[in-house]
Amino acid sequence: MSEEFEDRPNDPDRLEGVSHPRETLALRGQSAAESAFLAAWRAGRPHHAWLLRGPPGIGKATMAYRIARFLLTRPPEGEAGLFGEAAPPPETLDTPEDDPAIRQLIVGAHPQVVELRRPWNEKTKTFRTAISVETVRRLIEFFQLSSADGGWRVALVDPADELNAAAANALLKLIEEPPARAMFLLVSHAPGRLPATIRSRCRRLDFNLLPQEEAMAAISAAAPELSVEEARALSRLAPGSPGAALRLGALDGVALYAELSDLMAGAPRLDRRKLTGMMGKVGRREGAQRFEALGLLLRLFCERMARAGALGAAPVEAVPGEAALAARLAPDLPAGRIWAETAAEVASRFDAAVGLNLDPQRSILDIALYIEAQAQRILRRAA
Secondary structure (H helix, E strand, O other): OOHHHOOOOOOOOOEOOEOOHHHOOOOOOOHHHHHHHHHHHHOOOOOOEEEEEOOOOOOHHHHHHHHHHHHHOOOOOOOOOOOOOOOOOOOOOOOOOOOHHHHHHHOOOOOOEEEEOOOEEOOOOEEOOOEOHHHHHHHHHHHHOOOOOOOOEEEEEOOHHHEOHHHHHHHHHHHHOOOOOEEEEEEEOOHHHOOHHHHHOOEEEEOOOOOHHHHHHHHHHHOOOOOHHHHHHHHHHOOOOHHHHHHHHHOOHHHHHHHHHHHHOOOOOOOHHHHHHHHHHOOOOOHHHHHHHHHHHHHHHHHHHHHHHHHOOOOOOOOOOHHHHHHHHOOOHHHHHHHHHHHHHHHHHHHHHHHOOOOHHHHHHHHHHHHHHHHHHHHHHHO
């Protein structure tokens, strides 16, 4: 059922050198969310729709696949209890790695799992900007088919935030009247973007940023080729989010952030030559991924400045010179507030650029000049 979502160029989560969540069997730092799901399972009342909520890169999709593997390895209904559960009750969502169902799921070919993501446009060779109603209609067809062995059927939407209005309405109808032994797993980075009707019909699983040591361990386990220094720099750039850190690592994020910090050091007026060079990076062949990385790094820079101003202390440096830059651009709490507002606006502008398929170079220029204006505002106030 997942032929459209295999790891061809049409998997928006795939980056070379980074394991896909369906291939990641272990999950660190989210035991509370796992325990909440298992508690519902042991009570014999596993809800049919779950909303996995939290920032990007902290294990929500990995947990969704862990739940899917767990369900696929349960005995069919009637063989062992109401929900196919054998005694003793499970203590974790761990599953046998050599199970044929697990191997099928890892390659995206299990007939009882459907994965909904933004589809690939063969004409433009780009991802569509939203999960469309046509994609959700394939899910309707999927649930109209009988399960091959009477077992669970799983629909995984990642991220559900990218459903357009028509797609969200179509999904809502399925959640409101779910088929037997169906499980909906909705991954959400920004649940406020989802209709309240969908949120109200899902049980929440909340995910938190990982502690520094847990995040470092997760990064090192997923990318053992990284040096300790590289892993530490990435964990500082994306604190608590191993997924975001690994994506940045795959896109040379530390070097990009060093360039960005060097550019911002020119405030109150950014060096136009350096800015032009940064814009040029998103016009190359790998520009789409560079654009994603730069958009994330611009937001992270503002967030790190906001945190420095709020705490009254420079951040632990991700790149050399960052602490001195923070001392100048984020000297106090009012400056921290301005940077927090700036981070939110940068995220909004980047999301709009992606959603509306705006020119990446002009978008980077727009965002950088907006940040320049905010830095000038702070420096004028401090003068």
